[in-house]
Amino acid sequence: MSSDYEYDDDDYYDDEDMIDGTQDDDEISDDDMDIADDIKSAAKGKLKSYEVDYDSLSQSEVEKHIRDDTEHICGILGVDLSTAQLLLRHLKWNKERLIEAYMDNPSKVLVDAGVALTESHSQPQAAPIRTQSSSSSGSNSRRPTRSSSKLIPSRSSRSSPTSPTTSYSIPKPLKASKSIQHFLCPICFDDDPALRTLSLDCEHTYCSGCWTAYVVSKVRDEGEHCIRCMEEKCQLVAPDNFIQSILVPEPGAPVGDPTEEAENAKVWARFQELLIRYFVSCNRDLKFCPYPSCTNTVSCPSASSKLSLTSVVPIVSCGARGIGGQDEQLSQSQGRLGALQGKEHKFCFGCPIEADHRPVICAVAKMWMKKCRDDSETANWIKSNTKECTNCQSTIEKNGGCNHMTCKKCKHEFCWVCMGPWSEHGTQWYSCNRYDEKAGQEARDSQSRSRASLERYLHYYNRWANHEQSAKLSLDLYAKTEKKMEEMQITSALTWIEVQFMKKAVEELDKCRQTLKWTYAMAYYLAKGNEKELFEDNQRDLEQAVEQLSELIESPIEPENIPTLRQQVTNKTVYVAKRNEIVLEDTANGFLDGRWKWNASVDGFDDPDPSLIAF
Amino acid sequence: MASISSRRLAKELREIHAEGCPVGIELLKADDFATWWFSIEVMGESQYRDEKYTLQFRFDSQYPISSPAVQFVVGDGREAPIHPHVYSNGHICASILGNEWSPVLSVIAVCVTLQSMLASCKKKERPTDNDRYVRTAPDNPKKTRFHYDDDE
Ligand SMILES: [Zn+2]
Ligand SMILES: [Zn+2]
Ligand SMILES: [Zn+2]
Ligand SMILES: [Zn+2]
Numbered sequence: 001m002s003s004d005y006e007y008d009d010d011d012y013y014d015d016e017d018m019i020d021g022t023q024d025d026d027e028i029s030d031d032d033m034d035i036a037d038d039i040k041s042a043a044k045g046k047l048k049s050y051e052v053d054y055d056s057l058s059q060s061e062v063e064k065h066i067r068d069d070t071e072h073i074c075g076i077l078g079v080d081l082s083t084a085q086l087l088l089r090h091l092k093w094n095k096e097r098l099i100e101a102y103m104d105n106p107s108k109v110l111v112d113a114g115v116a117l118t119e120s121h122s123q124p125q126a127a128p129i130r131t132q133s134s135s136s137s138g139s140n141s142r143r144p145t146r147s148s149s150k151l152i153p154s155r156s157s158r159s160s161p162t163s164p165t166t167s168y169s170i171p172k173p174l175k176a177s178k179s180i181q182h183f184l185c186p187i188c189f190d191d192d193p194a195l196r197t198l199s200l201d202c203e204h205t206y207c208s209g210c211w212t213a214y215v216v217s218k219v220r221d222e223g224e225h226c227i228r229c230m231e232e233k234c235q236l237v238a239p240d241n242f243i244q245s246i247l248v249p250e251p252g253a254p255v256g257d258p259t260e261e262a263e264n265a266k267v268w269a270r271f272q273e274l275l276i277r278y279f280v281s282c283n284r285d286l287k288f289c290p291y292p293s294c295t296n297t298v299s300c301p302s303a304s305s306k307l308s309l310t311s312v313v314p315i316v317s318c319g320a321r322g323i324g325g326q327d328e329q330l331s332q333s334q335g336r337l338g339a340l341q342g343k344e345h346k347f348c349f350g351c352p353i354e355a356d357h358r359p360v361i362c363a364v365a366k367m368w369m370k371k372c373r374d375d376s377e378t379a380n381w382i383k384s385n386t387k388e389c390t391n392c393q394s395t396i397e398k399n400g401g402c403n404h405m406t407c408k409k410c411k412h413e414f415c416w417v418c419m420g421p422w423s424e425h426g427t428q429w430y431s432c433n434r435y436d437e438k439a440g441q442e443a444r445d446s447q448s449r450s451r452a453s454l455e456r457y458l459h460y461y462n463r464w465a466n467h468e469q470s471a472k473l474s475l476d477l478y479a480k481t482e483k484k485m486e487e488m489q490i491t492s493a494l495t496w497i498e499v500q501f502m503k504k505a506v507e508e509l510d511k512c513r514q515t516l517k518w519t520y521a522m523a524y525y526l527a528k529g530n531e532k533e534l535f536e537d538n539q540r541d542l543e544q545a546v547e548q549l550s551e552l553i554e555s556p557i558e559p560e561n562i563p564t565l566r567q568q569v570t571n572k573t574v575y576v577a578k579r580n581e582i583v584l585e586d587t588a589n590g591f592l593d594g595r596w597k598w599n600a601s602v603d604g605f606d607d608p609d610p611s612l613i614a615f
Numbered sequence: 616m617a618s619i620s621s622r623r624l625a626k627e628l629r630e631i632h633a634e635g636c637p638v639g640i641e642l643l644k645a646d647d648f649a650t651w652w653f654s655i656e657v658m659g660e661s662q663y664r665d666e667k668y669t670l671q672f673r674f675d676s677q678y679p680i681s682s683p684a685v686q687f688v689v690g691d692g693r694e695a696p697i698h699p700h701v702y703s704n705g706h707i708c709a710s711i712l713g714n715e716w717s718p719v720l721s722v723i724a725v726c727v728t729l730q731s732m733l734a735s736c737k738k739k740e741r742p743t744d745n746d747r748y749v750r751t752a753p754d755n756p757k758k759t760r761f762h763y764d765d766d767e
């Protein structure tokens with residue numbers, strides 16, 4: 001194991017606090033410190049306009065909600081726990097609807113939910129009516145009819161329940177043994193006298209091996225939590241304790257095949273997860289964390305309605321970090337991938353498009369993604385990593401995040417995105433981000449109109465894809481940066497902690513490129529006018545700041561310049577963070593004020609004024 | 616130890632040999648526990664008078680916990696019956712082969728059900744989405760999530 005760095009994991013993760021401790025030197029202006037403080041305190045305190053209020057819940061916290069709801073129903077309807085569970089699941093966890101439907105026609109609800117009708121569902125009554133032995137072992141599955149004890153006894157004056165047997169067909173098993181004493185499983189035809197047999201309240205009896213194979217196949221292969229009796233057309237649903245008795249050996253039971261038992265234990269855990277996922281999917285305020293093998297849930301009532309998604313971008317995080325199980329291995333073998341490790345589980349509560357598509361709302365992000373998919377071929381060339389120098393036509397490859405390209409051959413400096421000369425990029429008047437609508441307006445005939453329309457799209461797509469591409473290259477950049485940090489420690493007197501400013505800068509760049517990327521999707525659909533121009537001004541300021549920081553990070557290191565570089569990078573990082581704040585905050589406020597107008601029809605908004613529709 | 620699937624199929628085969636198939640159904644070939652073929656025709660008055668079709672059953676090791684893959688054989692002069700639930704590639708949209716499959720059902724029970732599905736047909740026509748489905752259908756009909764529109 002190579003250990004390039006003289007730090008242990010604790011230092012690595014605690015560095016945020018420690019770097020703050022080193023920052024009270026006078027290299028950073030007071031002004032900038034205030035901004036940094038603002039950002040920090042906001043993270044703990046009140047919400048910014050581009051943040052939503054949410055809670056993250058662990059699996060056991062969700063289970064507690066489930067238990068509370070179930071017990072509530074037990075109390076109100078006077079049913080046992082497993083009946084309440086099946087009833088609630090049948091009515092998609094809508095307690096009000098369940099209570100209403102149950103009051104109206106209890107036996108119908110019970111039958112539909114797959115519950116056997118027994119006397120236990122009636123209101124407290126005197127003598128139990130069931131007369132038959134409940135022992136199913138040794139019983140024969142050919143028992144032609146259900147015993148009358150399965151009928152619900154007439155419970156009250158207001159409803160006379162209908163016979164549940166009408167909803168079943170008479171079981172028609174394969175020819176089983178004629179002997180009554182001798183059990184023959186109608187599925188596998190095993191007749192071993194030692195066979196363990198099981199049945200639900202319908203008493204359709206099968207051997208435990210068949211039950212296990214069936215439950216495992218339903219849960220593991222089909223992801224199904226509602227498991228009906230194996231008998232044809234029998235509607236009874238296996239309650240949780242029945243599933244448990246199949247998958248989890250009872251204490252003191254003879255030890256079985258260990259691999260099989262381990263597999264069954266996994267299936268039991270999966271079954272419980274399916275139940276939680278189902279509960280979560282029934283509740284608009286809840287979403288299951290989409291990260292692999294994470295079982296947390298996020299509650300975000302403020303983003304539960306479709307309408308709310310026209311004014312907020314509900315980016316949430318489940319509270320966990322890393323990818324289940326892999327995280328530990330990663331940190332041991334690949335310290336360099338520090339960037340990926342422990343990444344928080346961020347996702348959009350409103351859509352599955354991307355972990356964070358702020359500042360643009362879900363509906364517009366979705367339109368943009370569809371547009372990109374539909375036009376993927378036209379735009380594919382942009383994604384390529386090579387372009388030709390506009391001056392000498394030699395091939396140039398992009399290998400970092402920075403857009404400032406210098407031709408190795410002729411030394412011509414240009415912008416990777418617009419191919420314009422780089423010299424004009426640093427100045428305020430130059431806007432690489434803004435599409436010149438004039439060319440489009442002048443296009444009269446349909447051919448040049450469609451060409452102008454393509455050019456307009458490519459303008460935004462090009463910039464969108466460029467930031468995406470840079471984000472993909474950011475892993476390389478992290479690696480390169482860590483190398484540089486290492487170098488700096490050797491060539492200067494800086495400690496490991498003191499070179500962390502580089503890592504912070506790369507992290508901030510990553511975040512800002514993500515924002516920038518989605519501002520291009522937003523700008524593509526924004527109707528032209530003052531508001532759009534202000535939006536693009538903010539976008540340009542962020543873009544310029546990002547490019548400047550990017551260039552600083554990628555510039556070669558001269559030992560004598562390190563202190564200056566450190567100050568410049570630190571200041572620029574703070575500035576970039578501030579520009580990002582402005583874009584996010586102003587866009588979010590615009591949504592809350594209803595300031596944004598579109599050039600296409602967007603779900604949840606009024607149709608655009610015909611004069612604003614883009615060609 | 617023989618798998619459940621082969622023990623179960625052996626038992627079904629013994630019963631077929633001992634008691635024969637129901638009228639209109641004939642075992643064509645069952646040399647292993649992977650694929651069986653039957654011929655099927657509808658007796659009496661029906662839309663399919665004097666027509667004979669071939670049914671193919673494919674079993675995996677999960678049978679009978681999981682349903683067999685059942686379809687009409689198409690090609691070599693054989694065709695799928697024209698029926699609102701039968702696609703021209705031989706795939707069948709029947710809930711008994713999908714979400715209403717029960718492990719207590721048998722190969723013969725499936726044959727009988729399909730036979731009566733044909734017998735009760737009023738009008739010979741293909742499913743409305745036949746062309747679209749056949750163009751993109753998977754080889755194994757079990758991979759299709761059929762929408763059982765008019766289940767009885
Ligand atoms: Zn069995
Ligand atoms: Zn049953
Ligand atoms: Zn998570
Ligand atoms: Zn979204």
Ligand SMILES: [Zn+2]
Nearest residue numbers: 389392407410
């Ligand atoms: Zn050149």
Ligand SMILES: [Zn+2]
Nearest residue numbers: 415417418432
């Ligand atoms: Zn440019």
